[in-house]
Amino acid sequence: MTIKPQHAVLTLLVLLLSISAGYSQTARYYHFEGALSKKDNAPFSGTVDLEFKIYKTPRAEQAEWRETHRAVAVENGKFSVMLGSHTPLKLSFYEYYLDFTVSPEDVVTPPRRMIVGSGYNYRLWFLFAAYTIVWLAIFCYVLILGKKQRKISTELNALRHEAQEISA
Amino acid sequence: MPDKTRSVWAFLTGAAVFCAMLVNLYLIFQFAPTENSMGHVQRIFYFHVPSAWVAFLSFFVVFVCSVMYLIKRDRKYDIIASSSSEIGVIFATLVLITGPIWARPVWNTWWEWSPRLTLFLVLWFIYLAYLMLRNFVDGEERRARFSAVFGIAGFMNVPLVYMSIRLWRDIHPSPVIAGGEGSGLHPDMRAVFFFSLFTFTLLYFWLLGLRIKIEKGQISILDIKRALSLKREELTEGKVEI
């Protein structure tokens, strides 16, 4: 099969569509890994109930979204939850601030931290740049190979023609 | 392999690559969860590391074909080696480009002498030297021999380079990449990563097939031209004799 320019353009279009589709979406889940320690800085192990809240600004009083995760296993101070599994998240393009509260009182919770919804704007450009470069490189290579292949085929046909004429 | 079967295989592989890529893109941009500290930029990981894998695979193929060529002296090993090295250099270049693009927003610097990037820089130079050697040697058989020797030397060097770089880094430790090196990946992320690895491997084999076909075509052209000029000589001699 020879690679024709039409194939390449079509595939490029599909790829571009897929990226834009990806970014118009809003994140529905958010994988969060956190750390807990006791007041005396010792790492904490056990099961806790955590209530997560997301705010629009670092000092907002009203939470945009909240979700409680019960019986989260904490091992050596670390735990991991999937936010959005009970209450759907709808984080779009901006930055958000997340904090959580724990039931046992003697456990220290870290201060509110910044999380990414659909990502920082400027960072997204890097992702886009990397992705585009990879795909452009592969495309150009395939196109160049296709062109070379066509040239070789034409030359081979011409030579075979010549060979037939000579044997005649 | 007869021509018909060959083109069917080529088409199937191409179609497989295309479909796998579409699925891969969906997985990378929609399915994979967002990483905690790096955000969406971390998704570069899903094609940065598979590119590195493909580069390694290509260079390994070059090594194996170099050894086989020196043992068997069959031209086909040289063809595979030359095609594979070209693809390997392309993917190594992509690793060296996507690496800094990932590093800049995350570590705030374009270049970091991290073990993987440094290793790839050296690897890139080795295989660039390989390509230059192939370009500058005249004589098909000689070219195959010399590149085979250098291909072997280049690949045998890789573990040594890696060890030296690791030891060197121990005296100047680099910033710890939070979960970037695949340490403790979420199972969903791991699944996407493996699929991406699979897709890129498929891509490698497809590109290899295309490139080998071109190489064989070029050799056929030379062979036919040679045969034709011999035939023409015979005919003209015949005419003169008469």
Added chain:
Amino acid sequence: MMFGKTGALFWKDMVAEWRSKETLFSMLVFSLMMSVVFNFSFPPGSDFIREAAAGILWMTFLFAGLLGIGRSFTREIDKGCLTGIMLAPVERSTIYISKLLINFVFIMLVEAISLPLFAIFFKLDLLQNIFAIAFVFTISILGFCIIGTLFAAISVNVRTREIMLPILQFPISVPLIICGVQATRAAIEGQEWAVIWGWSKIIIAFDIIFFIVGYLTFEFIIEE
């Protein structure tokens, strides 16, 4: 018996060189010039030079060494000796070993002469740890010659002869350069043997692996 033939080839090169001494002198002058030029690159009397001494030493001997190794084959080709050697009933690998030894001896000679001068230029005290330094240099130069001889044989047959050797040599020398410079620095600074040995292990592994590769593949290069 193999040693006899290797010895004979080695001796032939040695005598040829001793008569003219062109390679030895050029390498010596080049390495000394380089160290002076490096000295000018930094502010006078700066401490940085002493810290970077190991690296500068290495840069100097790498470039000088490359010159010498390159010449060991071009000289043969220029004078048409290579065909003569190949016609002789000698195994190709023996040629490899003899060339390797000649390059090694030459570079060691040049280093032996330049090192004291460097110590003076850069105000280094090398005598204190002279054994460690000598050890590191020996294994590193050996490694450099092992791959250098192999690649010189390749590049002599290539159109862009002079530039091809460094292009082939430097990427493959990376482990040597990293470990060699660090080991030399450790030796100069008088660090404990365990540290120096850590680096040297890799250099020795490099030497062994590439000697085997060179020994096995040299005959494929000198084939006509």
